[in-house]
Amino acid sequence: MSATARRTGAPSDRPALAVRGLVKTFGEVAAVDGVDLDVAQGEFITLLGPSGSGKTTTLRMIAGFTTQTSGTIEIDGLNVSRVPPYRRDVGMIFQNYALFPHMTAAQNIAFPLEMRRTSRAETKRRVGDALALVKLEGFGARYPRQLSGGQQQRIAFARAVVFNPRLLLMDEPLGALDKKLREALQLEVMHISRQLGATVVYVTHDQEEALVMSDRIAIFSKGKIEQLGRGEDLYDRPVSLFVADFIGESNIFRGRFERDGDGGSVVRASWRWRVGPVAVERAGIDDGAAGALVVRPERMRIVGPEDDGSAGANAIEAAVNDVLYLGSMRKYELALPDGQPAVVREQVGTSAADWRAGDRVRLTWTVDDGVLVADPRG
Amino acid sequence: MALPGLPAGRSGRRPRGGPTVNRWAWLTLPAVVFLVVLFLVPLVLMSLRSFTEPPNAGLANYGEFFASEADIRVLGNTFYIATISTIVCLVIGYPYAYLMSVAPPRVAGLLLIAVLVPFWSSLLVRTFAWEVILRDTGVINSLLMGWGIISQPLSLIRNTLGVILGMSQILLPFMVLPLYAVMRRIDPEYSRAAANLGAPPFAAFRRIFLPLSLPGVVAGSLLVFVLALGFYITPTILGSPRETMISRFIADQIQQRLNWGLGSAMAVILMILTFIVLALASRAVRIRDVFGALGDES
């Protein structure tokens, strides 16, 4: 499968993609506001964020469809900042696939080879290889409208990789498919990309998709990368309230941060919650500043109202509003004394008691399970 | 396969900052030059002739026109016939467009073809057909006399009736197409919702469908009225001198009397009337949409 074999000779220490200080303003508005990103050879990186966060604009600048206001883009050590899209040698899969409706699947896949003046025999062989790669041998003569959504997606994939691009960009390529097909294709896209050793920049707003597929995830917010890291890093150690809120569910306890010794506390009204030294170190916020303590729902335990829990743990009283049964999990929705909602997840069968709506309880968590972040709204 | 970097400056689609003119804009130039030279300039020069012929005429041609009772009557006639034709088209076209919008797709397609084929058929041929049908020895009279229903031919032609019949039939597609364009975008769920809320069919129609279809009514009526104002062939063949409309009057001034001054003045008046109607109507609908409806489905 030389048609789609991994590029050889690319020094692995040089990043496949290096983005420096990327800015794009539309009139007064900065859609992308200073993005820096290094992607290693063969890495699968996802740009994740809500719509309007700048992830798609960033992708379009990497592809060359949008010219950056400032900043540079290097692909394989080559500055492509002013190179038009058709000379960038970057494969892209569009949200709606953008298969040419007047060409067959095979003609679509042959298009980039034709543009590169590949010989007829070579083209034929590589188109065949690419169709085999996406398991659609025998579908080459069909027009896009004669293919299902999933098949169109595979053809788009084949077309994007057939010319061995230096970089593979994907703009919510699975967004138009139903859930089941989407999940199947997530794995397939991931496996084929690994098999090809392709460097992938993937855009999505679906956090599960990002967590499943990526080596690393860049969380976008307001034109900036809020946090960049592996899925576990983002989930267990969010650096901001935005990331904590965006990835998974969180319980957020806002208050004033007080430093003492190595650690500190978040203080609010009569409550005082301990924060471990590692979390304080990472958050790096000042004594007396507004801080928020983030605790994941599965890190919390529900105990009886009189139970102090284990010594040294944080606790707050709460009332159970709803109990949702989710198969292997049970989800409790609760209200704190000040009316704020809280959420706790428990593996079914691990709970000490079956709590019901209306029960008065206490929530506890160990100090090390709390993550401290600055509270910009504090 | 790595491509060499390109010299800076060969940017992708648009340079930074977004200039006020891009490359695509220049493609309009040939058509614009063509239309200015071969269409607009002739109109402007013709308009000027209304002030310069006879030499130093100034507003004399316009004075002559408005002073002549016969000329004013032609103008009145024109408005009268255009108005009646518009009403006839609306009365026939509204239910037809409604039927198109509620019919199953196949039937709607056939109904559309029944509008589009006449729309693109020669106006002269269609007018000629009406003459064949309406004249004293024409289809209707010979059939009726053959069946013994009448003994003297009915006068169906060389009068207002003939002109209205011919013009309404020829203009009907211009009413139906904008109406249909608006009506097919009205969600049938609205009418069902109204029925569900207790509105009997007629009330649902009057309170829901009719108001929503009004833009189409305005667009279609406007189009038919404006086109009717400038009709020449049909009233000339099917009408008598009493039905003379302004276009015929203009043509006669130019062709027979070689009176360019008065002819041009009347042309300017007709043009101004047309633009006034369009300007009034543009408060209700976008003019572009009116004509867009013709290209859209045709």
Add this chain to the structure above:
Amino acid sequence: MTESWLRPNRLLLAALGALTVFFLVVPTSLVIPMGFSSSQILTFPPPGWSLQWYQKMLTDPQWTNGFVNSLEVATLTAIVSSVLGTLAALGLVRGRFPGKSLVNGLILTPLIVPVIIIAIGMFSLYVRWKITGSLIGLVAAHTALAIPFVVINVSVSLRTMDMNLEMAAQNLGAGPIRTFRRITLPLALPGILAGALFAFLTSWDEVVVAIFISTARFRTLPVEMWEQVRQVVDPTVAAVATVVLAVTTTVLLLVFVVRRQAPAT
């Protein structure tokens, strides 16, 4: 639409629809049997059938010349206006420039201005340029009238085209010119062809401007018909009218075929 609360009105509506179709289609169709009449005058129903009027039409140079002239004018009009109109549509849909709505207005104006005014305006100037009664004069006049139809049709094609397709082509290595030739043009082609066919029909049916710009030396078929209709009406005109309708119908069928070929995205 099977709701019972609509039913009582449906019969009436269907009847009105049938009557309207009759009103739109039948009167014009009556010229067809008239052209095959054995009678010396236009009577209905024809007392017998004959091809004498077609024979007369085919042997009369007035008609045959008119037919050839019309075909030439309409074909050239279709070509010139589809080139100018396609370029203009590209400029209007993709372009950015001040005064765009003015250009838009100018291009649509030929649809709005009463045709008699266009006729005498062009006549006035074309006489001075000595292009009346010539192929070039008629093509110029009809192209001005036909450009709006091309622009409307091509604009619709361009607006409904997925811009991602062109981006995809660029991404896959096609420069601006190859993207236009391989992607944009083929996808806009149904709209361009439909526009060209409508331009052909605009010219083929056009009579008012042609009356003014034609001379005895060069007349189109509608102008010949106009002269005849105003003087002696013999069944030859019905035969000619049938031929005119046949050409129109053929071209409309072509439009239908072209639209069918349009690739669905």
